[in-house]
Amino acid sequence: MMASLLSLLSWMGLWSSPLRVLNSDTPPINITVTPTQMVGMTSVFMDILVENFVTEDGRRVSYLALENSDIYSTNFLEMGALLKKVDPLQMDEAERKSFFINLYNLLTIHALVSMNRLPSSTLSVTDFWRRFAYQVGPYTLHLDDIEHGILRDNRPHPTTGTVFFGATDPRLALSVAADHRIHAALNCGALGCSPLTSYSPRQQLDQDLDDAMKRLCNTSVTLKNDNTLVINSIFKWFSSDFADSEALTLRFLADCVDDPQIKRSLLKAAQGTLSFTYHYDWTLNAVSGVGGRVKIEVYFESLCPDSVHFFTHQLYPTWLDLRDIMDLVFVPFGKARATPTGTGDYEFECQHGPDECYGNKVMSCAQESLPIHTQMEFFHCMMSKPYPASTGEQCSKTVRIEWAPIDECSKSSVGSSLLYKNGIRTSALKPRVYFIPTIVIDGHYNDNQLKNSLADLKSQICNAYQGPPHQGCF
Template structure:
């Protein structure tokens, strides 16, 4: 958080978001100037987005004002000459905040970011069956079971479960069967391969506790003891928690993250406990907007979780493994990063270097997939643009406009789109090459899509003239895969 000095009559206003490296760097630079710095978190004050866009013409953050003089983003701040910077500092020190100064929230105490306190605890309502599952884990019922030629670890038969419920819980057979069905429906347990999935069978059908999922999902190994939370609510809490944690471990210049220290934080431990609750969330009742918000937030949190547990991938093979291996158990099914992006959010389309669609016709996860590809998700999933869009946690209520803002912010940057009207050349991010089918499939449709999703700017005018001028030379910019880890 930038240092605030109360002596000057004016102020510097910085519009930022939590977890934005360029915002951290800008605030660190401004904090050394000895002037009051008001830090407005756009994630907490989305009502100011439209006004800031009107004042700046930009969707990216940070946006910096000295009194009412708009400097631009972090890049523009760092490029100021000593003379220009001295003039702006004098303006703030000598002149009061003018009437046309950029807006700040009415409650001034809300301006600064609030750090995640180590003693914050997430409270949930315990599910009545949770204690029973904990006892079952301590029993000798769970073990290796053979069915045909296959051996299933950490499993038990329906008959074994009924026997345990009768002996340890004093249940009659009918009540024990009803409890078994409840454990199945509430996603505490799942039938193992080839044993049927819907109805509980109190025979030799085999089951496994959800937390004993063999796919090594990052949120398994613990019992999800809370009553199932609303999926959209849970994903928002997870995303905001990990963003604040990420922000706390950014270096002072905003250029790198100390993932090692982050992984040792007690806040990260609580994040992991909360991620366990994803095991039993209800997905099938989600609307399109709720699915978009839920899976975008979950994907972005899972990327950081994967970096903390496994380290950031450094070459093509490691990246392939990372996106096809790092996963969460969500609503009773395992979803890798690849499954979320290409299976759910792209309407079950093949991803980069994939030969098959993520979900087969019989895959239960296909019921969760959106009916069509959603092109805008590419600018919300772990966005790599220099300027971060002013929304990092997505909500179902306004998801389409939030995604549109993220696309505008992405296209404003020269590592996403460069137009040379003199040569009739357009250079776009590799994202547009990899997922060209989502943007129309042809060069002409792709360029029109980009044009339609850019904010009004000189770049858009240049692109418009190139597109209407006829033949366009389209090429793609190199993609920066380098990690921002400090270790």
């Protein structure tokens, strides 16, 4: 209810979310780049993201895979640090256009990955386009600043009428001549958006934008069986960017599309003799993991009978069949409570007593040092024993890993700190944890999904999997 109210107030211009400048805290970097080099770097970085984390058609992004990659933990930081050192006014207009197209798409991706949980839609995030920003040289620019202030030559926002740069705003100098083709290049994080690709200011920029516009036109109009048209809402919201009236925008579309039947239908719609509607798919353009891998988070306790049953009857058998399409994350903490001691350590109270706290610490320490496949074997070994919390040393021999470092960690403040972090992650889960184990699939869970995961995890993963056919899911 509160989120809906804030969204309404934001839409009315009566409230705005606190601005998050995603590169505000990036550490200094001892590299100097010219504005032209920065343009090239953002283009190359966009290329890397598209190649590694975007589906072949450019329409879906593996946000969760990106979150767990070195590219996110390192390259975004480096780019953010360099952005603060460059003056975009030193770029020529073609450089600025390609730079800010790429930067808009990078900022959208960065904003979504930076959130605690992926939303179902960017539209469901209050003030999304005015909440996230980059510092670029001396300028702070959020998504709406980039799209409407710079790339649309400071034209008013189509729904609120907001003009983002006032007459005395120094950012006004960043604006480039309005170009309707930018709507075929910007990606807002929704399935209705234009495909993601990289743009550069070389001679083919105009050709690339022409090609993108052609793609947008040919994927934006559907002729239904009842002979009515459904048109991408971009051509309604930004009609004035394409032509002087809605009828002329429909004629623009007719000139742009290739299908003869749709072309004729658009001309009839422009004449008022054929009905049409607008539609936009705001569903988040997310795909699971690399190549469709499904992210599974398991929130559990070392002495919880339900956790033991889930490990032995669901998780481990499913892992053996589907591990190549699973991004598995363990969160040992459960319904424990943590209290800072004031000395850099923590005291824990666990649902099944102190031994469970120790078992959770052992697993938290193992998480820090072992690859996921070894974690799985180690944890499965522990959870298969009559009293899992005390079987770490025995299972380390079974799995052939060193016990001493894990033992030392689990008995120190390091282990406490690692367990405390798992507690923070558990407490941040929404809806809040009410049952252990809790299984989160691709950042989401609800009552029905949890019940189904506890009974048949394999089916839940196969249903969420969006990659190529997998033999384990037949």
